Amino acid sequence: xxxxxxxxxxxxxxxxxxxxxxxxxxxxxxxxxxxxxxxxxxxxxxxxxxxxxxxxxxxxxxxxxxxxxxxxxxxxxxxxxxxxxxxxxxxxxxxxxxxxxxxxxxxxxxxxxxxxxxxxxxxxxxxxxxxxxxxxxxxxxxxxxxxxxxxxxxxxxxxxxxxxxxxxxxxxxxxxxxxxxxxxxxxxxxxxxxxxxxxxxxxxxxxxxxxxxxxxxxxxxxxxxxxxxxxxxxxxxxxxxxxxxxxxxxxxxxxxxxxxxxxxxxxxxxxxxxxxxxxxxxxxxxxxxxxxxxxxxxxxxxxxxxxxxxxxxxxxxxxxxxxxxxxxxxxxxxxxxxxxxxxxxxxxxxxxxxxxxxxxxxxxxxxxxxxxxxxxxxxxxxxxxxxxxxxxxxxxxxxxxxxxxxxxxxxxxxxxxxxxxxxxxxxxxxxxxxxxxxxxxxxxxxxxxxxxxxxxxxxxxxxxxxxxxxxxxxxxxxxxx
Amino acid sequence: xxxxxxxxxxxxxxxxxxxxxxxxxxxxxxxxxxxxxxxxxxxxxxxxxxxxxxxxxxxxxxxxxxxxxxxxxxxxxxxxxxxxxxxxxxxxxxxxxxxxxxxxxxxxxxxxxxxxxxxxxxxxxxxxxxxxxxxxxxxxxxxxxxxxxxxxxxxxxxxxxxxxxxxxxxxxxxxxxxxxxxxxxxxxxxxxxxxxxxxxxxxxxxxxxxxxxxxxxxxxxxxxxxxxxxxxxxxxxxxxxxxxxxxxxxx
Ligand SMILES: Nc1ncnc2c1ncn2[C@@H]1O[C@H](COP(=O)(O)OP(=O)(O)OP(=O)(O)O)[C@@H](O)[C@H]1O
Ligand SMILES: [Mg+2]
Numbered sequence: 136x137x138x139x140x141x142x143x144x145x146x147x148x149x150x151x152x153x154x155x156x157x158x159x160x161x162x163x164x165x166x167x168x169x170x171x172x173x174x175x176x177x178x179x180x181x182x183x184x185x186x187x188x189x190x191x192x193x194x195x196x197x198x199x200x201x202x203x204x205x206x207x208x209x210x211x212x213x214x215x216x217x218x219x220x221x222x223x224x225x226x227x228x229x230x231x232x233x234x235x236x237x238x239x240x241x242x243x244x245x246x247x248x249x250x251x252x253x254x255x256x257x258x259x260x261x262x263x264x265x266x267x268x269x270x271x272x273x274x275x276x277x278x279x280x281x282x283x284x285x286x287x288x289x290x291x292x293x294x295x296x297x298x299x300x301x302x303x304x305x306x307x308x309x310x311x312x313x314x315x316x317x318x319x320x321x322x323x324x325x326x327x328x329x330x331x332x333x334x335x336x337x338x339x340x341x342x343x344x345x346x347x348x349x350x351x352x353x354x355x356x357x358x359x360x361x362x363x364x365x366x367x368x369x370x371x372x373x374x375x376x377x378x379x380x381x382x383x384x385x386x387x388x389x390x391x392x393x394x395x396x397x398x399x400x401x402x403x404x405x406x407x408x409x410x411x412x413x414x415x416x417x418x419x420x421x422x423x424x425x426x427x428x429x430x431x432x433x434x435x436x437x438x439x440x441x442x443x444x445x446x447x448x449x450x451x452x453x454x455x456x457x458x459x460x461x462x463x464x465x466x467x468x469x470x471x472x473x474x475x476x477x478x479x480x481x482x483x484x485x486x487x488x489x490x491x492x493x494x495x496x497x498x499x500x501x502x503x504x505x506x507x508x509x510x511x512x513x514x515x516x517x518x519x520x521x522x523x524x525x526x527x528x529x530x531x532x533x534x535x536x537x538x539x540x541x542x543x544x545x546x547x548x549x550x551x552x553x554x555x556x557x558x559x560x561x562x563x564x565x566x567x568x569x570x571x572x573x574x575x576x577x578x579x580x581x582x583x584x585x586x587x588x589x590x591x592x593x594x595x596x597x598x599x600x601x602x603x604x605x606x607x608x609x610x611x612x613x614x615x616x
Numbered sequence: 617x618x619x620x621x622x623x624x625x626x627x628x629x630x631x632x633x634x635x636x637x638x639x640x641x642x643x644x645x646x647x648x649x650x651x652x653x654x655x656x657x658x659x660x661x662x663x664x665x666x667x668x669x670x671x672x673x674x675x676x677x678x679x680x681x682x683x684x685x686x687x688x689x690x691x692x693x694x695x696x697x698x699x700x701x702x703x704x705x706x707x708x709x710x711x712x713x714x715x716x717x718x719x720x721x722x723x724x725x726x727x728x729x730x731x732x733x734x735x736x737x738x739x740x741x742x743x744x745x746x747x748x749x750x751x752x753x754x755x756x757x758x759x760x761x762x763x764x765x766x767x768x769x770x771x772x773x774x775x776x777x778x779x780x781x782x783x784x785x786x787x788x789x790x791x792x793x794x795x796x797x798x799x800x801x802x803x804x805x806x807x808x809x810x811x812x813x814x815x816x817x818x819x820x821x822x823x824x825x826x827x828x829x830x831x832x833x834x835x836x837x838x839x840x841x842x843x844x845x846x847x848x849x850x851x852x853x854x855x856x857x858x859x860x861x862x863x864x865x866x867x
Contacts (some may be wrong), residue, residue: 343756563667568704571664572718572774573725586708586757590849 151326168217171195174322176246181291181325184298194311196289201315204448208506208538214385214420215286221323221356280338285369286331287342290358293327293329300331304362308391308426308454316387316422316448320356324389327357332367332398341596343372351602359390363433365400370401372599385420392427392435396457400427400435403595407443407610413472413501420443424448426481429489431457438465438594439584441604443609447473450508453480455489455517462491465591467603470503470535470612479509479540482518484550493524496588499535500611508537513550520550528558529587531611581608585609617642617782617813618663618683623674625662632658634838635674637850640782643810647824647849650815650835651857659835660786661740664698665691679781691726692718695781698769699788701817710838711738711770714758715777722778728812743776747803754866772803779807784815801826821849834860 140534160596174195174466203213280287286297293301311321331337353517371391386408393402402425411418421444437451453462464480482491491511499505511522528537561583569579585592585604593601618640625633632655640646650656662669663676665688672810676683683691697830706714720730733774744754747769749801759767768788775783785804804814804827816827824832824846832849841864842848852860 335778480788560703564704565706567666567688568690568700568706569714569718571692571700571715572778573689573722574714574718575689575721578717579723581715582709583706586706589708 147400167220169219169221169323173221174259177325182197182223183291183294183296186384187294191313191322191424194318195323197312198315198318201318203315203461208475208508208540210421210475210509216319218509222325224273225445230469253387264566268444278395279340283339285331285336285338286329289323290327290329290360293360297329297331300362301329301360302304304360304391304393305358306391308393308428309322309389309424313493316423317389317424320358320387320389320424324356324358327359327388328361329359330361330369330371332369334364335366335408336364338369339616340601341370341372343374355384355388357386357388360393360400361391361400361402363395363400364395365395366397367395368399370596371403372596373402373404374406374599374602386422388423388425390423390425390451392425394427394429394433394435394460396431396433398430399436401436401438402427403475403599404437404439404441405446405595405599405606406439406441407606408569409428410443410472410474410610411445419443420445420473421449421488422449426454428454429457429460429486431486432459433457434463436465436595438591440467440469440588440591440595440606441476441478442469442606444476445500447474447476447478449476449478449545450480452483453491454468454485455491456519457484457489459484459488460486461489464491464493464495465594467498467588467607468496468497468505468506468507468592469498470505472501472503473611474503476504477506477508478540480505481510481512482522484511484513484517484522487516488516489517489520491520491522493522493526495524495526495530495589497526497537498531498584498587498607499610500531504536506540508540508542510542510544511552512543513547513552514543515546517547518549520547522552524554525551526554526556526585528556529584530558530560538544544611577608580611583606584611617644617679619675620663621675623662623676624660624672625658625669626672627658627669631672632838633662636835636839638833638840640813641814642781642813643808644830645808645814645816647827647832648815648840649819649832649849649852654835655838656835657786658686658838660701660784660815660817663691663784664688664696668817670809682746682765688701689721690725692778692780693794695720695812697778697780697783698767699783699785700776701786701790703759703762703767703771705760705762707760709758711756711758711773712736715740715774715812717773718778731781732827739777745775746776746806747773748799749773765796768792769796769800776807779812781812782815783807783812784817786817787819788816789818790821796814797823798826821846823851824849836860836864 144527170385171192174191178191188352305502309317311318330342360370392400394587408419408421410436429435435453439451441447451464455462463483466478468476468478470476480493493509495507497505497507507526509524513520524541526539526541530537537558541554565583566576566579569582571574584607618700620636620638623633623636624631636659648656662671669835671684679694686694716736721731740754744751748767753770759770762770768791771788788800788812792800816829829846834838834844842860
């Protein structure tokens with residue numbers, strides 16, 4: 136019946152991953168392991184130009200000389216990089232001419248994910264680029280976008296069709312030397328999404344990509360590149376799920392955003408990779424490098440709702456290079472059972488009058504560990520830079536942990552930096568109050584948690600916000616009854 | 617409506633209610649008064665089903681059902697409402713969302729349909745007008761940043777929205793200015809019918825000028841030790857509780 140913090144904690148441990156099904160599709164895989172020949176294999180499979188193969192090989196050399204970072208507040212067994220399949224493509228065909236050509240199994244998968252393409256096309260006007268394992272299988276709404284000169288396609292397609300654009304921008308925000316996982320990604324990335332918005336164009340719909348890891352023992356290394364040309368606007372959505380498996384799977388993506396003068400990019404992620412079971416077995420290692428650069432008067436907003444993955448290591452960042460540019464980071468990170476998340480952002484202020492806002496909401500339950508790690512860096516030339524950071528932690532039960540690591544480096548005395556942090560618990564009083572009004576415990580928790588995350592959820596586009604709310608409820612609901 | 621017999625309840629092993637008897641019939645208003653720490657809020661919490669309290673003895677029949685066997689939320693759904701002495705804040709959750717959730721949960725329990733957005737908003741308008749609650753407060757987060765008086769008025773607004781069979785008002789009058797007191801009383805009186813009942817916990821007979829009780833009880837040391845009419849409240853106001861304590865000790 137009733138409810139105590141400890142009972143809640145116990146209830147939360149009994150959560151099952153709701154997207155844990157495996158799609159039975161034959162796939163075309165690379166041999167296990169990683170060496171130069173694998174990289175050549177991938178590049179060859181994808182019929183890539185020579186410059187890209189060279190780019191990969193150079194990144195591979197750099198990666199071999201690097202060691203895995205260990206500063207994050209997470210503990211895990213280092214992945215065996217020789218035990219991973221670096222390329223896995225659904226077998227039947229390389230390209231789908233139309234939606235009808237897409238494998239029914241795959242459609243079923245999408246339906247189970249709650250993103251039936253038909254439905255999406257009809258109801259929401261969302262263009263979806265669906266990435267299953269490594270090859271992008273369906274892209275809709277292309278023609279509509281084409282009229283406006285917007286390019287939205289899989290990364291491999293962009294390499295084939297817009298090589299100059301890709302070559303010009305790829306690696307300019309996240310260089311291959313950036314970190315261990317970025318280097319690995321540069322060497323072995325298989326697919327991802329590419330998006331270009333021409334000058335002065337406001338993209339009329341939300342662009343959406345669904346990433347999903349299907350094949351066991353595969354790593355997923357996608358790359359996303361979004362270029363918003365001068366005065367343009369785009370809102371980009373990324374959702375992720377993965378089937379339930381006993382072994383840990385690695386996901387090391389790179390996302391680069393380029394907002395040229397007066398452009399605005401809104402990038403929203405809802406991530407619910409499989410978090411492992413309640414004993415902490417299995418789950419996704421999510422080591423992602425996401426960064427954007429803002430030219431004059433440009434704006435980049437990162438919004439993320441992270442409920443999944445066994446281990447998350449992720450810091451969507453903004454380089455505020457141009458004067459008057461704006462960076463925003465809105466984040467909800469939920470950890471339960473044995474999940475570990477070390478996430479936050481970096482706001483690098485280079486230009487004058489640059490502004491950044493950081494709103495981070497951590498929710499920890501079970502035996503999980505949830506850390507916020509943020510860096511606000513004000514460079515010498517950044518006159519009148521301003522930052523506001525708010526980092527809140529919500530604890531459920533007393534076996535979880537919440538940590539905050541805010542770093543501030545300020546080299547310009549005209550800067551204004553504000554930081555607020557709070558830690559709270561879901562009160563028994565609050566639950567009792569809800570119960571007394573006839574609201575069930577499960578709904579009460581969901582209400583309270585959604586209320587706590589409201590500032591972040593409000594940043595998401597409508598359809599996504601609803602989905603995010605459901606996800607929060609799923610990852611935190613008690614097994615009532 | 618509710619029949620409480622020989623109720624004993626403890627918290628952290630300490631007995632607070634020590635054999636309490638009370639019967640409230642439909643259509644009645646009962647006032648409970650008593651010194652600080654007597655167990656008035658404890659009684660309200662035990663009836664509402666607060667987990668921390670353990671009922672060690674006694675029975676409570678609510679509308680023909682064994683109340684003590686019902687889950688907290690089911691007691692509410694059966695029509696028991698508690699206006700909290702200290703209303704709780706729920707940041708980020710709007711009053712309307714909170715109430716719509718509550719209302720729909722209660723309807724679902726009764727096998728009724730969910731309320732439509734249109735009907736709900738009409739209800740909000742009607743009931744907030746009744747307790748003269750500022751429309752802004754209805755859409756603000758539940759009790760967050762509300763003044764003490766606003767919180768109390770919000771409790772009555774919620775009561776009006778949920779239309780309970782039995783409402784227990786725990787010191788809803790404390791912290792209210794004279795006008796607010798009148799408004800709250802008007803709300804309670806308007807909602808009063810032959811089908812429902814109200815228990816008013818208060819320290820001040822002033823409230824009872826507006827909400828006329830059928831009975832006034834004195835709760836002292838975990839028991840109802842004296843029952844009378846409105847005149848008893850006046851007498852208590854004049855003489856305090858010492859004479860009651862003396863009477864109890866003399867027995
Ligand atoms: N956790 C606890 N452990 C021990 N005693 C408690 C606990 N919680 C409450 N009490 C005691 O129970 C008694 C009754 O409290 P209650 O709040 O019911 O009084 P009340 O009649 O509502 O008083 P007031 O008029 O001040 O509101 C008090 O003496 C209080 O200290
Ligand atoms: Mg009290």
